[in-house]
Amino acid sequence: MRKPDGKIVLLGDMNVGKTSLLQRYMERRFPDTVSTVGGAFYLKQWRSYNISIWDTAGREQFHGLGSMYCRGAVAVILTYDVSHPQSLAELEDRFLGLTDTASKDCLFAIVGNKVDLTEEGAPEGREGEGCSPRQAGGGPTSPRVPKQVRLEDAMAFYKKILKYKTLDEKNVPAAEQMCFETSAKTGHNVDLLFETLFDMVVPMILRQRAEELSQTVDITSYKPPKRTRSGCCA
Numbered sequence: 001m002r003k004p005d006g007k008i009v010l011l012g013d014m015n016v017g018k019t020s021l022l023q024r025y026m027e028r029r030f031p032d033t034v035s036t037v038g039g040a041f042y043l044k045q046w047r048s049y050n051i052s053i054w055d056t057a058g059r060e061q062f063h064g065l066g067s068m069y070c071r072g073a074v075a076v077i078l079t080y081d082v083s084h085p086q087s088l089a090e091l092e093d094r095f096l097g098l099t100d101t102a103s104k105d106c107l108f109a110i111v112g113n114k115v116d117l118t119e120e121g122a123p124e125g126r127e128g129e130g131c132s133p134r135q136a137g138g139g140p141t142s143p144r145v146p147k148q149v150r151l152e153d154a155m156a157f158y159k160k161i162l163k164y165k166t167l168d169e170k171n172v173p174a175a176e177q178m179c180f181e182t183s184a185k186t187g188h189n190v191d192l193l194f195e196t197l198f199d200m201v202v203p204m205i206l207r208q209r210a211e212e213l214s215q216t217v218d219i220t221s222y223k224p225p226k227r228t229r230s231g232c233c234a
């Protein structure tokens, strides 16, 4: 298997729908999930590049693994549940620090999932596609509730991330481009999320490759230093 050219990591509290988002995108379905243990990854070929997408466990007991998964990541998807404000707060309190090991120009996407549960939710055109009978997280008849987390709150968090990373707003994608509301259940905005990120990380992968090449020593042009009689180098 060829080494992946870049790594994208999904982070967020348990139950926000990280595994479901990834399965919706990669397998085009919304199956029952079990709470993730440790982490798992999918490989996605995008143009001529291999991108690994890592699904991590949101459960507190696996927290320590998060920074390991983030090592060298070109993008991190910070996921919350639009019907649970605490899940957005957790991103700042518990998950942002885990991204310190990511690549220095790592991109951040903030994703509010389960928008189908809310009154403003996504159209359910793809409802039922590949769904299993349990349909956890609310079936077609479940009452819709007002959205608990506004997109503006996610955008404010994005700006806090830029501050935390001491990044200049002018040099990074705008909050409007990087904050998404999705539904793994209906598929709303799921392709848009992943494919926007893939397109954004390709130039980063190329830049990283160029940097690696420039750091490679060309041994054919290497000239050994002259030796003096005492055996020291001149």
Ligand SMILES: Nc1nc2c(ncn2[C@@H]2O[C@H](COP(=O)(O)OP(=O)(O)OP(=O)(O)O)[C@@H](O)[C@H]2O)c(=O)[nH]1
Pocket: 012, 013, 014, 015, 016, 017, 018, 019, 020, 021, 031, 032, 033, 034, 035, 036, 037, 056, 057, 058, 059, 113, 114, 115, 116, 117, 135, 136, 137, 138, 182, 183, 184, 185, 186
């Ligand atoms: N209504 C609705 N339910 C969802 C959606 N995404 C996930 N769920 C449900 O939410 C629950 C948790 O989903 P997971 O994808 O397992 O959540 P997770 O973030 O991977 O959780 P951990 O692995 O424990 O960190 C499951 O019952 C899913 O069916 C969504 O977009 N809408």
Ligand SMILES: [Mg+2]
Pocket: 018, 019, 020, 033, 034, 035, 036, 055, 056, 057, 058
């Ligand atoms: Mg999971």
